[in-house]
Amino acid sequence: PLLSLGLDCTDQNAYSNVSPDFQQTYVGEEAGPNSRCINARPSSDSSSLPRPACLPFECDATTFRVRVAGQVCEFDGQELSIGLMADSSNTGIFICPKLAVVCPDLFCPMDCSGRGVCNYGAASSKPQCECFDVTDTSLGCTGGLPPPPTRAPFSVPTTPPSSIACTAYSFLSSLLVVVTTMTMMTELF
Incomplete structure (x- = not known):
């Protein structure tokens, strides 16, 4: 499979650089500047394991569609049949790519x-x-x-707490000191 061989679908020499016993899985598979790695399954059975395919594609600016291996994708994710090299009586499927991803200029x-x-x-x-x-x-x-928002710097606030909060804190601190002192004095006598 292409994925395990690490092929680049845009590399025209991809197939010639692979071992001689490598065989294409799908009819029309080719590497080149106009080919992309397309999700495919060598069986129309949805439980079959996927095997990506290097398929030629073109963006059609007139119809705003992508043409993959000579077939027109009407919508993203559409499943279209594709012939198998080893068994011409059966077909696999390829999954149409997202048009906005493969043809962003449209x-x-x-x-x-x-x-x-x-x-x-x-x-x-x-x-x-x-x-x-x-x-x-x-x-x-x-x-x-x-x-876009920026992260606030990690620093100590430069503005003092409000005067009311300071006054309340001072009053409560003083009251605590008085109560503690009175408690200690009553225990001594």
Whole structure:
């Protein structure tokens, strides 16, 4: 299996660098710059053990879909059948990857941070955010977001406690001293 051999699906020489007895599991498996490691199972039975596959893929900016091994993924996680090299009468399945992960250029940055809408028909080839705040010119409508919180430094507070609290503490301390002194005096006599 690819995973145990540590192959890089984008390396065109991946298969030629492996031992000669290595055989592909799935029809259409190939390594190259347009291939990615895709989750797959050599059986349509959901209890079968997974075995990843190096499959060619392309991002379709017209339909906003990913095409894997010549098949179109209609949605993330969709299971599509794929032929097996060893047994042409049976098929395995591959699981369509998340479109936003394998084709990030088909989406607006950070989904416009919830502060705009994604214009897929933008003049450029990539979708662009149209921010609700027209003064926000950031790519992902993040211009008006507050900076992330910082950790407070570990230090002793520089402001004294309120004067009421100090007065109450002083009064209680004095009262305790008086009560303790009176108790000790009564025990002596």
